[in-house]
Amino acid sequence: MSAKFLHTADIHLDSSFDRLPPEKASQRREEQFNLLRNIISAAEDNRCDAILIAGEKKKKTSPSFGIGTRTAEILGNTALPIFISPGNHDFFSSRSAYSLTKWSSNVHIFSSPEIACIPFAGINIYGAGFVSQELTFSPLRGFHADNNQKSVMLLHADLNSSDPRYCPITSQEIAASGLSYLALGHIHLRTEPQTFGETICAYPGCPEGRGFDETGEKGCYIVEIGDSVNVNFLPLRGRRMEIIDISLTPGHDALSEISSSLPPDCAQNILKIRLTGEYAPENLDIVRLENALGGRAFHIEISDLTHPPRNIWSAIGNDSLEGVFLSLILDKLDSAKDDGERTELELAARFGLAALNGEEAPK
Ligand SMILES: [Mn+2]
Known part of the structure; x- marks a missing residue:
């Protein structure tokens, strides 16, 4: 049986x-x-x-x-x-x-x-x-x-x-x-x-x-x-709920960054897109983004978890560990031989500051 x-x-x-x-x-x-x-x-x-x-x-x-x-x-x-x-x-x-x-x-x-x-x-x-x-x-x-x-x-x-x-x-x-x-x-x-x-x-x-x-x-x-x-x-091939995290790159166009990060097969799905990273708030219009991306899925809601770009050099000259660390990086920046090295040094500054402040490493 x-x-x-x-x-x-x-x-x-x-x-x-x-x-x-x-x-x-x-x-x-x-x-x-x-x-x-x-x-x-x-x-x-x-x-x-x-x-x-x-x-x-x-x-x-x-x-x-x-x-x-x-x-x-x-x-x-x-x-x-x-x-x-x-x-x-x-x-x-x-x-x-x-x-x-x-x-x-x-x-x-x-x-x-x-x-x-x-x-x-x-x-x-x-x-x-x-x-x-x-x-x-x-x-x-x-x-x-x-x-x-x-x-x-x-x-x-x-x-x-x-x-x-x-x-x-x-x-x-x-x-x-x-x-x-x-x-x-x-x-x-x-x-x-x-x-x-x-x-x-x-x-x-x-x-x-x-x-x-x-x-x-x-x-x-x-x-x-x-x-x-x-x-x-x-x-069952129903609609799926999906959460997608996208880290925006400062200076890049948010719409094209999000657009290229969406999975190809999401037309029937309901998406929550969480934006992270350092991004200038004046360049981020959530309603406009939601409208522009509307056709890509059954429904898209965007939450803005970005934070404004930080002036990483603000502690220069301070009599603190941060100040000393940044001065050392700045010296190296002055003698950097190309943009590649300058980008690497700036990244080193960001990682170092995050470590000194007990923050999560930047993306
Ligand atoms: Mn129950």
Whole structure:
């Protein structure tokens, strides 16, 4: 007996994207439904037998009928069974979209913090869910899966954390569970599959970044359960959030420096460009740069972390270590034979000053 699952979590369908300008935010909110469709297509394309959603399908605890109805419609458009374990943000209650929305028969929601079991294709699918914003005990404590069956569990849980509010579970409990695979959600940064006892578990992370704390490639896990358990990361081709640091060179054109530093494949992405280095503030117009670069990515925001050029010679003549050091460099500058040597000496002055002041070495 074997089965293949797509494991995802932390989709947060109702994210506001309020850092983006209103029209782009509205586009991103709409795209979240495409993300859900893409996840389902990925499961179908990879011939999965079912989809596991380990919580935080949406973010707001209050019922939002529009999102519930649209989600139900999308999930009802596939024949694949979909198992959902509600998390702290989308907990199950009589007033939640889980209760108030009509779900198609392929959708199975774990509506209790006590572990329930749904037999599926010869595999036991276990799960539990949040019924309020906090779940302060471990449903895994004392749990042991039926030895004669392959088994999967969905949990929105905090592994080995000192915070007791979000379904605190431990690696010892996982090791004692006898599960084949534990599909986790809650941590937005993907973890590599880990093995405790005989059980493999993983956090797939969020399937698409939504803020600059969720940068880089995102996706889901494809989990095959047969004689052994195989877990493979499947990247999803959504928009990426990326942070790009660019050190400007004094006297050079900022726009062309930034432009040539952008990665070639960023047209769909949302970029934060952090400008560093010494740069004259009067030559840096952030709004103009953002507008000029607008076509290069879905959205670009620029933060100016530059500082004004420093007069490195200001301590000359001072009766200080800095003053003495600079006089020595200045003597050498007077006898420098070419521009190359002069540039090197000026750089030496900058490194020396940074070292004397306990500052980071200049770029
Ligand atoms: Mn959570």
